[in-house]
Amino acid sequence: MTFLNPLVLLGLAAASIPLLLHLLNLRKLRVTEFSTLRFLKELQKTKIRRLKLKRIILLILRMLIVIFAVLAFARPTVKTALPALGTHIKSSVVILLDNSFSMDASDGGGNRLKQAKTAALSVLSALKDGDEAAVVTLAGTSSERKTTFSRNFQMLRNEIEGLKIGYAPASLEDGLRTSQKILQSSANLNKEVYVITDAQRNIFVRKQGDSLRSLDNAAAVFVVPVGSSEIADINLTVDSANVISRFFALGKPVEVEAIIRNSGKRDAKGVAVGLTFDGQRAAQRTTDIPAGESRAVALAAAPHKSGIIQAAIEIENDALEPDNKRFFGFIIADKPRVALFGDESHSRFLSLLLATQNVTAEIEKFPPAALGGTALQNYDVIITNCEITASDASRIDGFVRGGGGALIFANENNTAVYSTFGLSGGELQNFALTQPAQFISIDKLHPLFEGVFKGSTEANRPAESPDILKAMPVIGGQSLISMNGGAFLAEQRLGSGRLLTCAVSPEVSWGNFPLTGIFPAIVVRAISYTAIRESFSRQVTVGERVNIPLPQHYSGGESYKIVDPSGVESFRKAAVLPGGTVVEISAEQQGVYRIYAQDGKPTAALAANPPASEGNLSFAAKSELQSLTSSFVSEKTPIEIISETATVAESVARARVGSELWKACIVAALLCAIAEMLVARASRQTEAAE
Numbered sequence: 001m002t003f004l005n006p007l008v009l010l011g012l013a014a015a016s017i018p019l020l021l022h023l024l025n026l027r028k029l030r031v032t033e034f035s036t037l038r039f040l041k042e043l044q045k046t047k048i049r050r051l052k053l054k055r056i057i058l059l060i061l062r063m064l065i066v067i068f069a070v071l072a073f074a075r076p077t078v079k080t081a082l083p084a085l086g087t088h089i090k091s092s093v094v095i096l097l098d099n100s101f102s103m104d105a106s107d108g109g110g111n112r113l114k115q116a117k118t119a120a121l122s123v124l125s126a127l128k129d130g131d132e133a134a135v136v137t138l139a140g141t142s143s144e145r146k147t148t149f150s151r152n153f154q155m156l157r158n159e160i161e162g163l164k165i166g167y168a169p170a171s172l173e174d175g176l177r178t179s180q181k182i183l184q185s186s187a188n189l190n191k192e193v194y195v196i197t198d199a200q201r202n203i204f205v206r207k208q209g210d211s212l213r214s215l216d217n218a219a220a221v222f223v224v225p226v227g228s229s230e231i232a233d234i235n236l237t238v239d240s241a242n243v244i245s246r247f248f249a250l251g252k253p254v255e256v257e258a259i260i261r262n263s264g265k266r267d268a269k270g271v272a273v274g275l276t277f278d279g280q281r282a283a284q285r286t287t288d289i290p291a292g293e294s295r296a297v298a299l300a301a302a303p304h305k306s307g308i309i310q311a312a313i314e315i316e317n318d319a320l321e322p323d324n325k326r327f328f329g330f331i332i333a334d335k336p337r338v339a340l341f342g343d344e345s346h347s348r349f350l351s352l353l354l355a356t357q358n359v360t361a362e363i364e365k366f367p368p369a370a371l372g373g374t375a376l377q378n379y380d381v382i383i384t385n386c387e388i389t390a391s392d393a394s395r396i397d398g399f400v401r402g403g404g405g406a407l408i409f410a411n412e413n414n415t416a417v418y419s420t421f422g423l424s425g426g427e428l429q430n431f432a433l434t435q436p437a438q439f440i441s442i443d444k445l446h447p448l449f450e451g452v453f454k455g456s457t458e459a460n461r462p463a464e465s466p467d468i469l470k471a472m473p474v475i476g477g478q479s480l481i482s483m484n485g486g487a488f489l490a491e492q493r494l495g496s497g498r499l500l501t502c503a504v505s506p507e508v509s510w511g512n513f514p515l516t517g518i519f520p521a522i523v524v525r526a527i528s529y530t531a532i533r534e535s536f537s538r539q540v541t542v543g544e545r546v547n548i549p550l551p552q553h554y555s556g557g558e559s560y561k562i563v564d565p566s567g568v569e570s571f572r573k574a575a576v577l578p579g580g581t582v583v584e585i586s587a588e589q590q591g592v593y594r595i596y597a598q599d600g601k602p603t604a605a606l607a608a609n610p611p612a613s614e615g616n617l618s619f620a621a622k623s624e625l626q627s628l629t630s631s632f633v634s635e636k637t638p639i640e641i642i643s644e645t646a647t648v649a650e651s652v653a654r655a656r657v658g659s660e661l662w663k664a665c666i667v668a669a670l671l672c673a674i675a676e677m678l679v680a681r682a683s684r685q686t687e688a689a690e
Contacts, residue, residue, distance in 0.1 A: 003074045011070040018062035054683045061676040068669035076661040077189045090130040092149060092186035094179040094219075095120050098197035099163055100139040100170035101322035102614050105198075107228045113165060115226040116196045120160045122648040123194050124153055134182050135159055138175045138203060139166030139543075147182060167322065167590045167610040168543030172203045176215045176632050183219055191219035194648075195629070198227045199620040202613045204628045215633040223625050224642045234264035234318055236271060237615030238326040239294065241313045243537075247447035248330050249528045250360060253300040258313040258326070260297060262289040263616045274314045275299040306332040308602045310565075310592040322590075323615035327565075329537050329592040329605030336361045336405075336531035337378065341371045342385035349506045349514035350385060353523055361527050371395075380531040381405040383523075385505060387413040393420040401495030405530020407523070409502045410472040410510075421499055423476040425486045436467035436511060440482045448480060448491075448529050452521050466513040471503040489522065496580075498530045537605045540587050547582035548595060548604050550574060558598055565591020565608070 003009060077089060097120050103113040120135070127133060132149035133156055150156055172195065179193045193215065197203060215221065237260070244255040256275060262268050268289045275283040282301035289295045303309050312327045338361045340350065347365075354363045361381075366374060368386035376382060376399040388396070388411070397420050400406050408414075410426075418426040431437045444453050473486030481489040483503065492499040502522070506514040513519055540546050550560075559571045560583050574583045585593055587608035595604040620628055625641050633639065642648055 003076050005074045008070060008074040011073070012067060014070070015063045015066040018059055018066070051683075054679060057679050058676060058683070061672050061679065064672040065669050065676065068665045068672060072662045072665035072669065074662075076665070089190040090188040091127070091132075091190040091192060092183060092188045093123065093127065093131065093133040093191075094182055094193045095123055095133065095135045095160075096138060096172075096175040096179060096193060096195045096197075097135060097160070097163065098138045098170055098195075098200075098203065099166045100200070100203070100614055101165045101167055101610055102170075102200045102320065102617060103198055104165045104322060105227070105320050105617070109227060112198050112227040113163070116198075116224075117160050117163065119196045119224045119226060119648050120194070121157060124156055124160070127153055130188075132186065132188070135163075136175055136178050136182070137163065137166060138170040138172065138197065139168045147178065149182065149186065165322065166542075167608075168588075169541060169611045170197075170200075170203045170614075171205070172197075172629070173206055173632055179219070180215050192222060193219050194222045194224060196224045196226060199223075199225045199622075199625060200614070200616075201618045201620055202611075202616065204620065204631075206631070215637060220638045220640070221629060221633055222640050222642055223629055224648060225622055225625060227619075234262060234266050234268050234291075235320050235323075235615065235617050236268060236289065236315050236318050237261045237263060237320075237323040237612060238313050238315060239612040239615070241311075241326045241328045241539075243328060243330065244298075245447075245450070247450050247525075247529055248303075248332055248532055250306055250332050251302050251304065252451070253302045254311070254330065255298065255300045256311075256313065256328070258297045258299065259294055260287070260289055260315060261294040261612075261615065262291055263618070264319075265291050267291050272316050273297045273299065275301050276312050276314060277301065277303050278305075278310050303332050306334045308592070308594040308605045310594075310605075320615060320617065322610060323612070325590075326609050327590065327592050327607045328539060329594070329607045331532070331537065331602050331605060333380070333528070333531050334601075336380040336527055338363050338527055339374060339376070339379040339382045340365045340385075341368055341374075341382065343368060346505065346507055347385045349519070350383070350523065353520050358520070359524055359527070376404065377402070379404070381407070381527050383407045383409075383527075385409040385411070387411050388417045390417060390420070393417040396499075397421060397494060400497035400499050403496045405498050405500075405527075407500045407502065407526045407530065409505050411505060412472075415472070418474055418501070421492055421494065421501075423474045423490070423492060423501065425475040426472045427485075429471050429473070429485055431469050431471070433469065436469055437471060437484050438468070439465035439488060440484070442482075443478075443480050446478075446480050446491075448525050449521075452525070464516070464518070466511055466516040466518065468504060468511040468513065470505075470510045473503040474501055477501075500526050500530060537607070539607045539609065542587055542590055542608045542610050544608070545584065545586045546606070547575075547577070547584050548606055550581045550583060550603060560598070560603065561596040561600075563594040563596070565589045565593065 097116055099113060103116060105112055109115050124133060132151050133153070134147050134149050135156055136147055175195070176193070183191050239259040239261050242257045244257055248254065258273060260271065260273060270286050271289055272284060272286050274281050283299045285297055285299060287295050287297050308329060308331050310327065310329055312325050315324045317324060340347065340354065340363060342350065344351065351365070353359070354361070371384070371388070371392045372395070376395060381404065382396065382399065396406055412428055415426050415428070418424065442449065468483065471483065471488065473483055473488060474490050475486045477490045477492035479487035479490050481487065486503070488503045490501050492501070504510040504513050506519065508514065538546070538548065559573050562570045562572055562585060566589060572583055574581050583595060585606055587593060587606060590608055590610060593606040593608065594602070595606070597603045622641060622643055626639055629639050
């Protein structure tokens, strides 16, 4: 028996009032005048006993009146059908419907999501007036949606029929926690949770490390498994797409390593794995993948346009289509805007090189004196081949930390400015014409030199070196090319930007460096390398809400255009956090989100993909569902497995059989009141006659 208004039971204390009055009356002495003791003999013992019995009966009846009245307001209910008391308990029902993309598979019973919808509609068909229900998806498409109970069953039917596959991770734990919150607002006695799922094993993984139960014993749980445990002999999944390249430039191949997994029971032969850029096939390879194993497939292709590239690894369709594609994104910068500071006499070779068609950049030349007054934020890269003052060095440091790039060539008067950039050394060294300095080692694996050297690319193996007559090698940062006394070419990361320092000036008086093949390779690639911002492309799981970091020179409060994978545009303001400027994105769709600044410049890319675990088509047997579900609910929570979806409606009806006893309590209280009146009247008449 359960009481819908249990606090009213405190009123049972009032049943003690008749008892207290009865006890107090016993203590009162009645004075009766009589002339002789002979009248005492006329009092028969039977009359005295009859009088006491009537008083006890009256006491019991009065106490029962109070008890039944209190019980009526407390609304006692039992899950048993009683005649004339009704056979339906008002119920609150939560339907947890698994819409993860493993439900998009088909088996002998048809599409699994369609089977689940049929089972959910059967639950709704058993609802009656006074019942309420809520539909919760295990792979929700909106993390902000607040679900509540509804008595509009037609609206709920339309909601179920319109449900689509979701790409966010499915979690039984999260679903039961949500159900618990919804059920807390219900006043109905009968509370039920229906879990309709294909019982893929990944939904039973506990996400939170605590031992708290997701559902207390106030509700019953019905698990409705749909679909058979076997779908197909082969199911291939693109588990990951790892971008190997760290240097992105127009026309330069982007290398990607894809991991393809075969979770089926049969070997896959000749699997075609493709690389697409903006939906167009750019590269393809075939591979064989044994059953239960994974294979790494390397692909490479060169993008032929600038901007944010929406890339993907695709495989041919199989038993489950949504896991056959994995997106990633990267940015091919437009022509970098380059500011060159230096006088013509010392920068002749630089000017000639930057004027060639091989340099895809917008070059603007300035005299050395203009360095202090130029708005550096209008450029992506600055190149200096002149004297730098201490104040100029501070401006360059701020520019680089804000996301810019810089290439600084040595100048005899720049010895003191290197400390501004966290470097030491920089002292001028002279070498004899007969014994010029040479390269000691080159970091050929650095992104700056990708594809530059033919033959062996063994790290630190020396290449052909120019003859160096004068140099100002520095110490600190990352040495890309080393020579006697320090680094010929060094990289220093400052904030979100890159600074490259070269130990010589591009003049023949410092050696034959500007006449060698390494000179254009360093200058041209340094422009592209320092202009890119590789850290602003991320991969997340669908359903995540993430903060995308922006370059430091972007200020908070600016509006950014967000283009989602379906092409819908929205605008969002950036926020300034202790870690920097960020823009928040809720990745609810599979694909690449593109972020643009106010001037239309590509700023960041975010790739959202479903969890790779959904592609592992491993399902729990029906015999396991009881134990797997019990780990998330209270030990006293009743769990029932509905093996056949055809019996869902019958199980719902059986769960709701019950009776509320408040009507019976009212009737009992009235009967006791009538009986009390009759007994009291008879008692008074008897006393008067005697």
